[in-house]
Amino acid sequence: MSVKQLSLDNLRTFVNIIELGSFVKAGDALGRSQPAISLQMKKLEGQLGRKLFSKVGQSYQSNKDGDYLYQQAKQMLAINDDIFTTLSTQQTLRGRLRLGIPSEFASTLLPSIIGEFSQRYPDVSLDVTSSLSRQLLDKSLRKDFDLILALSDEAFEKDAEVLLEDDLVWVGDNSRKLNKNTLPLVLAPEGCVYRSRVIKQLKQQTHAWKITYTNADLYGLMAAIKQGLGITALAKSSLPAELDIVKDSRLPSLGKIKICLFNKDTQHPQVSKTLSEYIRARIK
Incomplete structure (x- = not known):
């Protein structure tokens, strides 16, 4: 049985889109083009089998599934970042x-x-x-x-x-x-x-x-x-x-x-x- 795993890189991009309000701003913050950001979101939606955004006028906003993923993704990224922070500073903090x-x-x-x-x-x-x-x-x-x-x-x-x-x-x-x-x-x-x-x-x-x-x-x-x-x-x-x-x-x-x-x-x-x-x- 294959185990499904979410890409933390895609989740970090997703969180940036939500918090910054657009694909373009997320791309600027992460140093990536808008097509690259869009491709990441397509891969994420494809893996989950759910749409995460709804089009409102000329912009995209997170839907109910997107709001749920946002909260979970923040926790996953926080755990990831905490692991690296802890293991890299544990012996040096003073x-x-x-x-x-x-x-x-x-x-x-x-x-x-x-x-x-x-x-x-x-x-x-x-x-x-x-x-x-x-x-x-x-x-x-x-x-x-x-x-x-x-x-x-x-x-x-x-x-x-x-x-x-x-x-x-x-x-x-x-x-x-x-x-x-x-x-x-x-x-x-x-x-x-x-x-x-x-x-x-x-x-x-x-x-x-x-x-x-x-x-x-x-x-x-x-x-x-x-x-x-x-x-x-x-x-x-x-x-x-x-x-x-x-x-x-x-x-x-x-x-x-x-x-x-x-x-x-x-x-x-x-x-x-x-x-x-x-x-x-x-x-x-």
Whole structure:
């Protein structure tokens, strides 16, 4: 029985077409002619037995099958690239990297990253600071970090890589009943992106609410929630296993939040690039 195998080269061309918006731009980026790009796509469609594009006016756009392949192809290419990056840099990475990360991601994301990364690259020293995103991104403090993972509620910043546009959700302990008269809130201090969004949305409706507890640390907020002091808001991808998504007719939609990566490291760019790939693979 013959085994079918997709060409990673064809998949990389396909992903470039989707992300750049045309065969011509993909060809320019890859240094190939448009006929060569078209031939690659014909081979890919022939191998899959599916059309991947639909003609819209004078341009081609991915169809349902193309959208599915795009997501799968990105994962395959990421694994391929990670293998080469890891095996080519595993023995050579060394240096010190200063990472800034929001406290909620420090508790859910950091343990898996630090453990695996530090084991694989023992000669890299990680200096991690956990704080509110707004403090990490303060212009006077950014110079203190090589790599920053942060939440952004502002317009897109030119030096930011948006890893995920995540749902902002209400979080609490579903074993605790919410006060029927006044919504109790446990929030981080002023300057927190979550706090600003929560207050802005609640002010647009008529239900009563009050802040019952304030703490900048996620573990402090979790303890307050477990004691029945109220509910809070978090990016869905940072939801701790100990907490639940809360549904209540009085709770307005909080919309989405951008999770961004800011890479400022110029002293150890390969270290920063490799850690960025670790973070990127785990933010989903």
